[in-house]
Amino acid sequence: MRGGFARPAIDLRHTLPLLLALVLALTLSGCGLFSPPAPVEAPPPVAASEPEPVASEPEVASAPEVASEPEVPSEAKAAPRKLHFPPIRHRRPAPPPPAPPSTPPAPAPAPLVTTRVLERGTYRTLLDSKVQKTDGKVVGRAVDLIAGPGGRPVQMIVNLQGFMGVGDRKAVFPWSAVRVNTQPTTPAITLALGPGQAPVPIVPKPGGGAQQPALDEPSPTRLPILDATIERANGAKVGRVVDVLLDAAAGPLAVVLDVSGTLESRQTIAAEWSALHFVTKNHTLRAELEMTEQQLDASPRYVADQPVRAVKPFAAESPAFNSRGAK
Known part of the structure; x- marks a missing residue:
């Protein structure tokens, strides 16, 4: 015999009817629990008084509807959409401000010589x-030109040759008999003497009293050009005549001036004959040329056997001479 309390013996004949009655009661009560509850009637609505109309705000226009893209069936595979970028518009740069009015350029200085x-x-x-x-x-060689008032050529001095240099003498010929050959291979001057145009020898006149100037010396109406000193109106020296250029009509074109003043650095220019002014000073005919030192420096140099650039002061208006030196 084990220790502990003795368990009472259960008699199924008495407990089974009780269990069945309990299960039946539970089943009946469960049907009532699972049935839906009866609907509850809602109370009738209470009539509310209509509110006074209030001034409504102006309706805001709605944005226009954008048409939607058509739907693509889900079965078809949608093609990739291309990206469209808006064109880039570059802004035009603003035009530069107008340049301030500049002072007009200074006119070019007038040339010193022409x-x-x-x-x-x-x-x-x-x-x-x-x-x-x-x-x-x-018959000889030319050695000088005699100019009269106004610069008109009147005579030419020729050194007539003798035999082997013996008996050379100077003679004066009228300028009207002078003809000039411009071709270098021919003698430069031809004398076409007419009746009564015999040469006049240059010799001192005998006799007492005052000695008259020789034909190759300056006088109030005659000026030998070669070796003549050309001055300005104020008496300043311009240069010394070393040659004369003649055209085909025996008209003087220019005088070649030595403007250096020294033999070590000789500089010569060709000055136009029309730029010379012939005046009488101290009872002697003289030739003047109004050219400053700056104008002499700006003048091109004279070079023999090359084209000559004859100069004169800029804008100087001198009487023009024809082939015979006449105005």
């Missing part, structure tokens, strides 16, 4: 040029 080109074949030099007669016989 030049005229004398091509070879259009002129011959006077000094030491061969002089021939119309038959082609050379």
Whole structure:
């Protein structure tokens, strides 16, 4: 016999009817629990008084509806959409502000001298040029030109040659008998003497009393050009004449001036004959040329056997001479 309390013996004959009655009662009560409850009637609505109309705010216009893209069936595979970027519009740069009005450029300075080109074949030099007669016989060489009032050539001095240099003498010929050959291969000057145009020898006149100037010396009406000193109106020296350029009509074109003043650095220019002014001072005919030192420096240099650029002061208005030097 084990220790502990003795368990009472259960008699199924008495407990089974009780269990069945309990299960039946529970089943009946469960049907009532699971049935839906009866609907509850809602109370009738209470009539509310209508509110007074209030001024409504103005309706805001709604944005326009955008048409939606058509729907693509879900079965079809949607194609990738291309990205569309708006065009880039570059803003035009603002135009630059107008430049402030600038002062007009200063006018170019006026030239100091004007030049005229004398091509070879259009002129011959006077000094030491061969002089021939119309038959082609050379009789001597030219040594000077005598100018009268106004610069008109009146005579030419020729050194007549003797035999082997013995008996050379100077003689004066009228300028109207002078002909100029511009071709370099021919004698430069031809004497076409007419009736009564015999040469006049340069010799001192005998006799007492006051000695008259020789034909090759300056006088109030005569000016030997070679070796003459050209001055300005104020008496300042411009240069010394070393040669004269003649055209085909025996008209003087220009004088060659030595403007250096020294033999070490000799500089020569060709000044136009029309730029010379012939005046009488101290009972002597003189030639003047109004050219400053700056104008002399700006003048092109004279070079023999090359085209000559004859100069004159800028805007100088001098009387023009024709082929015979007449105004």
